[in-house]
Structure formats: C-alpha cells, structure tokens
Amino acid sequence: MPSARPLRRVTVFAPATIANLGPGFDALGLAIHKLGDTVTAERVAKPGVTLVVHGRRAGLPTKSTDNVAAHVARLVLEACAPELGVKLTLTKGMPIGSGLGSSAASCVAAAVAVNALLPRPLPRAELIRFCAEGERKASGTAHADNVGAALLGGACLVRGGNPPDVWPLVVQDVFTWIVAHPHVVVRTADARKILPRTVPLAIATRQWANVAGLVSALASGDAALLARSIDDAVVEPARAPLIPCFYGVKEAALAAGALGCSIAGSGPSMFAAVRTDGPVRRVAAAMRDTFRREARVGCDLTVSRVNREGARIVRSAVR
Amino acid sequence: MPSARPLRRVTVFAPATIANLGPGFDALGLAIHKLGDTVTAERVAKPGVTLVVHGRRAGLPTKSTDNVAAHVARLVLEACAPELGVKLTLTKGMPIGSGLGSSAASCVAAAVAVNALLPRPLPRAELIRFCAEGERKASGTAHADNVGAALLGGACLVRGGNPPDVWPLVVQDVFTWIVAHPHVVVRTADARKILPRTVPLAIATRQWANVAGLVSALASGDAALLARSIDDAVVEPARAPLIPCFYGVKEAALAAGALGCSIAGSGPSMFAAVRTDGPVRRVAAAMRDTFRREARVGCDLTVSRVNREGARIVRSAVR
Numbered sequence: 002m003p004s005a006r007p008l009r010r011v012t013v014f015a016p017a018t019i020a021n022l023g024p025g026f027d028a029l030g031l032a033i034h035k036l037g038d039t040v041t042a043e044r045v046a047k048p049g050v051t052l053v054v055h056g057r058r059a060g061l062p063t064k065s066t067d068n069v070a071a072h073v074a075r076l077v078l079e080a081c082a083p084e085l086g087v088k089l090t091l092t093k094g095m096p097i098g099s100g101l102g103s104s105a106a107s108c109v110a111a112a113v114a115v116n117a118l119l120p121r122p123l124p125r126a127e128l129i130r131f132c133a134e135g136e137r138k139a140s141g142t143a144h145a146d147n148v149g150a151a152l153l154g155g156a157c158l159v160r161g162g163n164p165p166d167v168w169p170l171v172v173q174d175v176f177t178w179i180v181a182h183p184h185v186v187v188r189t190a191d192a193r194k195i196l197p198r199t200v201p202l203a204i205a206t207r208q209w210a211n212v213a214g215l216v217s218a219l220a221s222g223d224a225a226l227l228a229r230s231i232d233d234a235v236v237e238p239a240r241a242p243l244i245p246c247f248y249g250v251k252e253a254a255l256a257a258g259a260l261g262c263s264i265a266g267s268g269p270s271m272f273a274a275v276r277t278d279g280p281v282r283r284v285a286a287a288m289r290d291t292f293r294r295e296a297r298v299g300c301d302l303t304v305s306r307v308n309r310e311g312a313r314i315v316r317s318a319v320r
Numbered sequence: 321m322p323s324a325r326p327l328r329r330v331t332v333f334a335p336a337t338i339a340n341l342g343p344g345f346d347a348l349g350l351a352i353h354k355l356g357d358t359v360t361a362e363r364v365a366k367p368g369v370t371l372v373v374h375g376r377r378a379g380l381p382t383k384s385t386d387n388v389a390a391h392v393a394r395l396v397l398e399a400c401a402p403e404l405g406v407k408l409t410l411t412k413g414m415p416i417g418s419g420l421g422s423s424a425a426s427c428v429a430a431a432v433a434v435n436a437l438l439p440r441p442l443p444r445a446e447l448i449r450f451c452a453e454g455e456r457k458a459s460g461t462a463h464a465d466n467v468g469a470a471l472l473g474g475a476c477l478v479r480g481g482n483p484p485d486v487w488p489l490v491v492q493d494v495f496t497w498i499v500a501h502p503h504v505v506v507r508t509a510d511a512r513k514i515l516p517r518t519v520p521l522a523i524a525t526r527q528w529a530n531v532a533g534l535v536s537a538l539a540s541g542d543a544a545l546l547a548r549s550i551d552d553a554v555v556e557p558a559r560a561p562l563i564p565c566f567y568g569v570k571e572a573a574l575a576a577g578a579l580g581c582s583i584a585g586s587g588p589s590m591f592a593a594v595r596t597d598g599p600v601r602r603v604a605a606a607m608r609d610t611f612r613r614e615a616r617v618g619c620d621l622t623v624s625r626v627n628r629e630g631a632r633i634v635r636s637a638v639r
Contacts, residue, residue: 158529206480212529
C-alpha cells in the first residue's frame with residue numbers, strides 16, 4: 002500500500018549474517034544483532050544515485066559505480082522509479098571480507114532504504130533479487146544466503162534460482178551465536194575458488210542429512226541435534242586452511258561447551274552455537290584466546306541471539 | 321520398566337515406508353498406513369528362533385537362517401536374553417522389492433515383537449540398530465531410513481553412523497501420500513549399484529537446499545515449499561531408467577495436481593504427495609492409468625496419510 006505521503010529521507014540498519022551455518026553451503030543464513038551497516042537514502046532533484054561513505058574501511062569501494070549499496074539502489078530505482086534521484090549515505094558498521102555478510106548488509110540496507118522512498122514500495126521479499134545482484138557485483142555470484150537473512154531476519158533457506166528462491170525458516174530463540182572475527186582477510190571470490198568441484202556421494206549424503214538435522218534443530222530448539230548437525234564435511238575442510246589455527250579454535254570452542262563451531266560464510270570469521278543458558282562467555286573467551294595464543298592473531302567477538310527482525314528502518318522523515 | 325508379568329505371545333504390525341522422499345537419499349523416511357508386515361512372536365521352550373511364514377511371496381526367504389525377521393529376532397535375543405526361545409510367525413502383507421521398505425517392515429515387526437517378550441524390553445529407539453542389521457542382511461547396507469520410520473512412525477531423519485543416528489521429524493498431517501507400485505521388480509542392491517559415485521558441488525548444493533526445504537515443509541505444512549523441494553537431482557536421474565515410463569507417470573501425477581512425485585526408496589514404486597484436501601483420487605488414477613497405458617504395466621495403489629504411530633502391538637497374551 003503506498004504511504005499517504007512519500008518519505009523524503011529514511012535510515013535503515015541491516016544486520017550481519019552467518020551464512021552456511023556449517024553444512025548448509027549456499028543454502029542457509031541466519032541474522033544476528035549488533036554488527037551491520039546503516040544506509041540513509043534521501044530524495045534529491047537530480048535523477049540517479051549519488052553516494053557518500055562514512056566509516057571507511059580498507060577495501061571498501063567509495064565510488065558510486067563500484068559500491069554495492071549504490072549498485073543495488075540503482076537497480077531498484079531503474080526497475081521501479083527511474084525518474085527519482087537519491088543520495089545514499091552508507092555508514093559502514095562492520096568489517097569487509099569478514100565472512101559475516103558485509104556486502105549483503107550494504108545491499109540490503111540500500112534496497113530497503115530506497116524502497117521506502119518509492120511511491121509504491123515493493124514487498125520486502127521482492128527486494129531479494131536486487132540484493133542478490135549486489136552480491137554478484139561483490140563476489141561474482143548472486144548468492145542470497147546472506148541477503149535473505151539480512152532482509153527477512155531469523156534464518157532462511159535459499160533454494161538457488163534466478164531470482165533466488167528464499168524461504169523463512171522457523172527458529173527457536175534458545176541458542177546464542179558467537180562470532181569471532183580474526184584480523185585476517187579472506188576474499189569471498191578466493192574462498193569459492195578453492196572449493197571441490199565434486200563431492201563423493203557418501204559425503205554429500207552425510208551433508209544433506211546434517212542440513213536436515215540443522216533445519217530440524219533450529220525449528221525445535223533441540224540442542225543435541227544441533228550439536229551433531231553442525232558438521233560440514235564438504236566446505237569446511239577446503240576452507241579451513243585459509244583461517245589461522247582453525248582447528249585449534251574449533252576444538253577450544255567445543256571443549257568450552259559450544260554445541261557446534263564452523264566457518265561463518267566464506268570466513269575468516271568463525272561462529273559457535275551455544276545454548277543461551279550455557280557457557281556463552283567461556284566459549285567466546287576460548288575462541289579469542291586461542292586465536293591470540295596459537296595464531297598470534299587478534300579477533301573481535303560478537304555475541305548475539307538470532308535477529309528475528311532483519312533490516313529495520315531506524316529513522317524516517319517526510320520532509 | 322519390566323512388565324509385572326511377561327508376555328507369552330505378541331503380534332506386531334509394522335508399516336510400509338517411503339524412504340528418500342525425493343532428495344533425501346539415505347536420510348529421510350516416512351511411514352504410511354495400510355501396507356505392512358505382521359509378526360507374531362511366541363515364547364517356546366527351545367532356545368533360539370524358529371520361523372513360520374504366511375503369505376508367501378516370490379523371492380521371500382522362508383528359511384530361518386535367511387529371513388531378515390528371524391535374523392533380527394536372533395540379534396535381539398542374543399543381546400538381551402540368549403536363553404529365550406521364540407517362535408516367529410511372519411505374515412507378509414506387502415510385496416518384496418517394491419521400494420516400500422518390505423524388509424524394514426519385517427525387521428521392525430520382528431524386533432518389536434521379540435522385544436515385547438523380554439523380561440526387560442528395550443526402549444523402542446534402541447531397536448534401530450538391530451533392525452538396521454536386518455537391512456544389511458537384506459541389501460548389503462545397514463541403512464535405517466525405512467526401519468527408523470517404520471519403528472518410530474511419522475517421518476525420521478537418519479544421520480548415518482553405526483549404530484544409525486535416527487531422529488524424529490515434525491510432520492504436519494496435511495498431505496496425502498499416494499504410492500503406485502508397478503508390477504516389476506527392482507532389487508535394492510541393484511538400485512544402489514547404479515548410483516553416481518560423485519556429485520558435482522552445484523548439484524549437491526541444490527540437493528541439500530531441497531532437503532532443507534522438505535524438512536521445513538513437512539514441519540510447517542507449507543504445500544508450496546513441499547512442491548518445490550521434492551526435487552531430486554542426484555538419485556532420481558540414475559534410477560529412473562529402472563522404472564517403466566517413470567517420467568510419463570511423474571508428469572501425469574504433477575499434471576493431475578500432485579505437489580511432487582519421485583521414486584519411493586530404491587523403486588520401482590513411485591510416490592506422489594498431494595494436499596489432503598486436493599485432487600487425491602485424480603492423481604492416483606493418473607499414475608495408475610499412465611503405468612497401464614504407456615508402460616503396459618499394472619500397478620497397485622496405496623493412498624495414505626502419514627502414519628504417526630509406526631509399529632504397533634495389535635494383540636498380546638500373557639499365557
């Protein structure tokens with residue numbers, strides 16, 4: 002339904018996301034709190050998109066033609082209101098190349114913000130295709146696991162396709178997600194290159210059984226099943242060498258009481274799942290200490306329950 | 321808890337099951353009503369297992385040393401009460417080599433029946449390992465997708481392992497499962513031999529996304545998601561040639577309003593899922609008619625909602 006009076010300016014926060022969640026490569030994503038990007042979109046007279054970037058980070062494209070937020074904003078405008086002019090202000094609130102859906106957060110914040118300025122905003126789910134195109138610009142593939150979760154909140158399933166076929170999943174809010182971001186950079190494109198091209202059937206079968214277990218455990222809140230199902234026999238072995246002391250950190254997290262621990266997205270961040278009434282602080286400390294002690298790498302910790310809301314409008318003005 | 325007075329004789333029905341459910345090869349199973357095997361177990365003086373078979377079918381081993389029901393009964397006795405003697409009467413109520421878990425139904429009925437005679441019966445979930453060994457005898461692999469569902473009812477997830485790691489799944493009772501069993505024989509062992517040894521990563525990814533969608537759709541009752549997720553890009557293409565006119569029957573089922581259609585277990589039976597308030601009869605007729613018209617093969621139809629109960633004791637006597 003078009004709003005009675007179109008917005009002139011809107012500010013949107015889109016959260017960081019954990020893609021894959023272990024076995025669910027390119028299929029599962031989950032939104033968390035705290036980390037994320039903020040985009041303000043403001044109508045201006047001149048058609049097209051202009052971009053201002055705050056909170057510069059190494060590797061962040063600030064030119065409007067290179068930046069994914071501006072790219073997605075342009076795609077939305079071209080499809081829905083080519084006559085409109087929008088000034089985007091991107092405040093980068095999370096690191097680039099962290100594996101936590103940094104480009105997705107920018108894409109989603111931009112899409113939701115620009116959409117809110119339209120005379121007839123699209124339903125949120127229809128923004129996924131624009132955001133996935135932003136991911137294509139960022140990494141070469143239009144994957145939607147991060148953008149789906151950032152846009153819709155909670156956990157989501159991506160069934161591939163173009164536009165991507167994204168479905169919300171039921172998630173019980175009984176687990177806490179710890180993300181440790183070590184201070185090294187892994188480019189998504191590089192992390193995709195080293196993946197195996199084929200998978201033995203027995204390994205693939207184990208993987209889809211674990212994906213089934215993970216979906217079931219998220220829906221039921223069954224910690225024992227979650228613990229067994231965060232088991233990635235396909236992608237983790239290939240990508241682990243990109244992360245300093247991956248197996249040491251994982252072992253430390255599990256020894257400290259994590260239910261499961263694997264790579265967030267394409268890394269280098271690692272996530273651990275812990276019962277919210279369990280040893281959350283101990284697991285977080287174990288991961289940070291192991292990175293520091295065994296790999297001599299500092300890391301940032303984020304501790305969060307699932308973010309059910311996804312991208313949210315934090316401010317708006319009609320004039 | 322041991323019963324106050326041990327049973328002397330017990331009769332158990334174990335249902336037919338649809339394994340794989342499309343994409344979930346070796347991971348998912350679902351129990352149905354109507355078809356199944358019945359086993360009566362009776363204490364006798366002489367230790368060990370003796371077997372009587374009713375309802376003989378082509379290919380059914382009737383010797384105690386070859387029959388899977390007797391094999392499972394022996395395994396349970398050896399583990400729990402080697403001094404006991406049991407006379408088993410197997411009434412085969414379903415066809416062999418149908419893909420509907422015929423051997424699993426025999427294994428499960430035998431295990432539950434013999435277990436009920438024990439001074440200290442095991443919890444039902446602990447019978448899975450004996451039943452999976454029965455499957456190993458029947459087909460060479462100790463798969464547990466059929467036995468898990470036949471034993472526990474509803475739908476189940478098998479995460480592999482030895483003993484198999486089996487978990488119940490949440491299933492909304494909103495779908496009707498149509499099974500068409502054409503009058504041809506496919507041996508499970510043969511159907512396993514023709515599987516691909518490796519799977520391209522992109523196909524495997526599509527498969528586990530579909531497994532995730534299927535688990536989610538069973539739990540939520542979402543017909544649209546179920547329809548998209550019954551999509552098997554790995555096993556169905558390999559096994560379809562074993563079934564006369566597979567693609568014609570599948571197309572006819574979908575055209576008649578089925579949400580999805582694929583191979584039941586290792587075939588040759590095919591299953592279709594239909595909304596219970598949808599065109600159930602039309603889909604069933606379309607499948608039967610296509611087998612008859614295009615493949616000149618007769619088939620038996622079974623139409624059933626999910627069987628939540630699994631194996632059940634139908635009669636018992638203490639003396």
